[in-house]
Each structure stands twice: as C-alpha cells, then as structure tokens.
Amino acid sequence: GEDAFFCCYELSDINIPAGLTSIEKRVFYGCNSLTDIVLPNGVTSIGEDAFTNCESMTSITIPESVNSIGDSAFSDCESLVSISIPNGVTSIGADTFYRCRELTNVTIPEGVTSIGNNAFYLCDNLPSITLPKTLTSIGTGVFSQCTKLTDIVIPKSVTSIGHNAFSDCSSLTSIAIPEGVTSIEPEVFALCNGLRSITIPDSVTNIGMFAFSACSSLTDITIPEKTTSIGNYAFNKCTNLQTITFKGNSPTI
Numbered sequence: 001g002e003d004a005f006f007c008c009y010e011l012s013d014i015n016i017p018a019g020l021t022s023i024e025k026r027v028f029y030g031c032n033s034l035t036d037i038v039l040p041n042g043v044t045s046i047g048e049d050a051f052t053n054c055e056s057m058t059s060i061t062i063p064e065s066v067n068s069i070g071d072s073a074f075s076d077c078e079s080l081v082s083i084s085i086p087n088g089v090t091s092i093g094a095d096t097f098y099r100c101r102e103l104t105n106v107t108i109p110e111g112v113t114s115i116g117n118n119a120f121y122l123c124d125n126l127p128s129i130t131l132p133k134t135l136t137s138i139g140t141g142v143f144s145q146c147t148k149l150t151d152i153v154i155p156k157s158v159t160s161i162g163h164n165a166f167s168d169c170s171s172l173t174s175i176a177i178p179e180g181v182t183s184i185e186p187e188v189f190a191l192c193n194g195l196r197s198i199t200i201p202d203s204v205t206n207i208g209m210f211a212f213s214a215c216s217s218l219t220d221i222t223i224p225e226k227t228t229s230i231g232n233y234a235f236n237k238c239t240n241l242q243t244i245t246f247k248g249n250s251p252t253i
Helices: none
Strands: 036-038 060-061 082-084 106-107 128-130 151-153 174-176 197-199 220-223 244-247
Touching: 128 151
Parallel strands: 036 060, 082 106, 174 197, 220 244
Antiparallel strands: none
16 A cells, blocks of 8 residues: 555565555655565556655666556666656656656657656656657656756657756757647746757747747747747846847837
8 A cells, every 4th residue: 555665674585466556645755775676567557756755776667568657766776777657657747757867768658648747857867758749748847957958859749848848958959849739938948058059930920038048059049930939038148149039020029
C-alpha cells in the first residue's frame, strides 16, 4: 500500500513479486540505497512520488503493461541514467523526472499527448530527446535548465507550450515552433544564450513577457503578420540582435 517502504534508507535490494498490479503512492519514497528495480509484467500503474528521492537508483525496468505514471514518480532520482516509457502511457505527469540530473536517454512513445509541468526540469545532462508526433501540449517549465539539451524537434501536432518550457536551455542552438501554436508564453526561451535561430509560425498572435530575454546569440527574428502583441522585455538583453522583420503592421509593444 501507500508509503509501504517510505524512507527505508538502508533498503538496497527488493524483489517485487509477480501478480502485483499497482505501485502505490510514495511506496519507495526516500529509499536512497536502492540501485536498480525491475517491475514485473502485470503492473499497470505507478503512483505519485513512488520512487521520489531514490538517489542511488541508476535504472528501472518498466513493463509494457504500465499505462499510468503519477506525478513526481521519479523526481530527484539523481542517479537515474536511462528511462523507457511504455507504449500504453498517454501522458507524462508534472515533475515526473524533475531533477534527474544524470538522465541522458529518454524514450517517449507515440501515443503520449501531453507532458506535464516541470516533467524534465533540471535534467541537466540530457543532450537530446525525441518528442512523439501525437504530442499536443508541453507544460510549464518542462525542459527548463536542461543546459546540455542541444537537439529537440517540436512536433507539428503541438498547439500549446507553457511558460518557461525551454528557459535556460543554454546549449540549444535552433528551434522551430509549429503552426498551430498561437501564443509564445512568458519566458519560454529566456536565457537560451546559445540560441541562434528561431522560427515563429504565422499562427502566433502574442509574444509574452521575457519570451526571448537574454538570448544573446540571436541575430535576427521575423515577427508574423498576425502577431498583435509583444510583451514587456520580450527581447531584453538580446545583445547581438541586429534585425527584426515585421511581416505585417508593427504590433503593440
């Protein structure tokens, strides 16, 4: 049940029996001596905070039977290197891999439609990630402070990108926002000081406050015709920005 092994600091090994169908909330929370876990086939859900603060866990095998992973399920698993999310999962909850600082490889299956707030926040060794073509929503702060992230393609299916979603991704050099996104939220790309190229689609009507603040490598940008509002400090401290092209009338600034 819930909290079954909560903060069992010295627990280093466990054999989870076949027949178990659910990993409840906070079951292994704070078990910071656990190094690896194999979940048996038949497990369908992993509860909120199930493995939070399992600081020594380097790997976990999640069976294909799992179709639900709760918020913060693996947050602060600072030694976790690789994770493969099963095909039945359709959403990644808030803070799921928050501050998994050694994470270098993530597999997200087709079928996932949303990634919750701060899901990969401060995964600062993650170099790249492939987002599924079924994805429609990227939450607030999802990849914030992923400072080694150099390569990411936002699928055409995405229509919503939250505040701070890519803020302080200092190794990111280019990004294309897909058609269908109508608003660039505040601070989405703030402090992306390696960002040299950004494509803003014609569908965008609003650019939020600090959206591109301190993108110090950005040299030029084109504002779409439909954009009617640019928030305060949107391009603040873009110290190398030389050219701004407006496709339509100059918007409200």
